[in-house]
Amino acid sequence: MNKCIHKSRILRKRFGQVFLHDRYIINAIVSAIQPLSGQVIVEIGPGLGALTEVVAKYVDVMTVIELDRDLARLLANHRFLHSTLNVIQQDAMTVDFAALSIELGQSLRLFGNLPYNISTSLMFYLFRYTHVIRDMHFMLQKEVVNRLIASPNAKTYGRLSVMAQYYCQIIPILEVSSTAFRPVPKVNSAVVRLLPYTRLPFRVRDVSKLATVTHLAFSQRRKTLRNSLGNYFSEKELAEQGIDATLRAENLSVEYYCRLANVLAERAILEEESECFHD
Numbered sequence: 001m002n003k004c005i006h007k008s009r010i011l012r013k014r015f016g017q018v019f020l021h022d023r024y025i026i027n028a029i030v031s032a033i034q035p036l037s038g039q040v041i042v043e044i045g046p047g048l049g050a051l052t053e054v055v056a057k058y059v060d061v062m063t064v065i066e067l068d069r070d071l072a073r074l075l076a077n078h079r080f081l082h083s084t085l086n087v088i089q090q091d092a093m094t095v096d097f098a099a100l101s102i103e104l105g106q107s108l109r110l111f112g113n114l115p116y117n118i119s120t121s122l123m124f125y126l127f128r129y130t131h132v133i134r135d136m137h138f139m140l141q142k143e144v145v146n147r148l149i150a151s152p153n154a155k156t157y158g159r160l161s162v163m164a165q166y167y168c169q170i171i172p173i174l175e176v177s178s179t180a181f182r183p184v185p186k187v188n189s190a191v192v193r194l195l196p197y198t199r200l201p202f203r204v205r206d207v208s209k210l211a212t213v214t215h216l217a218f219s220q221r222r223k224t225l226r227n228s229l230g231n232y233f234s235e236k237e238l239a240e241q242g243i244d245a246t247l248r249a250e251n252l253s254v255e256y257y258c259r260l261a262n263v264l265a266e267r268a269i270l271e272e273e274s275e276c277f278h279d
Contacts, residue, residue, distance in 0.1 A: 020047075021182050026051060032173045032174075038059075042064070042065065043110075044092045044110060045065070045092070045112045046075060047113065049075055051111070061085075063104070064085055067090065092122060101129075107132055110133060116141050116187070123148075123160065139176065141190075142188045148165075159214040163210070166200065168194040172192055172193075174190065176189040201254075204265075205265035210258060218250075225245050241259045
């Protein structure tokens with residue numbers, strides 16, 4: 001990428017943009033991804049193309065999703081990459097990845113250096129599409145990666161931990177110093193691999209109920225479950241699922257959150273059937 005373009009670039013802080021420049025880190029990430037010709041490779045937030053340029057060497061065509069119209073135009077007109085790239089100038093959280101998978105003819109391999117200000121929201125959005133995603137390799141704020149991989153009873157264990165671990169096997173790849181970026185951010189980063197399960201580890205009848213239970217529990221994480229979930233579950237109902245009502249949100253494993261989600265789902269079905277009966 002032309003260094004003059006890099007130096008003269010006006011950063012759009014509203015997009016949370018920082019740009020990776022460390023060649024060792026770039027090569028390590030591409031080595032972890034192992035892109036191959038014939039695969040459907042999709043990069044989210046390519047920025048100035050530091051990762052794009054290296055990945056493109058291994059594939060015939062790849063798709064990049066870039067919100068910044070100037071960067072999208074820059075990549076579309078890149079003298080070496082323009083014939084390799086399918087550039088989508090769009091917010092990644094408005095992309096229908098299921099439709100994209102159908103259009104491109106196979107499951108998606110996603111990667112990217114995700115902006116800090118949207119990374120968590122984007123992860124929740126992508127979980128909707130794990131049925132069409134083969135794997136994901138993301139550079140994230142280290143704190144976000146710590147939350148993704150956290151186990152019960154850890155301070156970093158939260159709603160993101162539960163939802164991510166329900167959908168994916170999560171593997172930390174490498175830690176990245178802030179000096180690998182320009183401008184230098186105030187936080188360190190890490191690269192993580194997410195492998196969506198082909199067979200989910202726990203049965204959940206309605207995933208929206210899992211989202212509800214985790215939101216309720218972790219939005220009041222200092223309270224005991226007796227209090228944070230008291231409007232939805234009695235102590236008896238919690239005990240029937242093997243849950244001590246004096247525990248807090250961070251003490252429950254993914255399995256137990258799935259059990260509670262199923263209780264809500266079954267309750268909703270019974271209420272619906274009752275309404276139909278009375279009608």
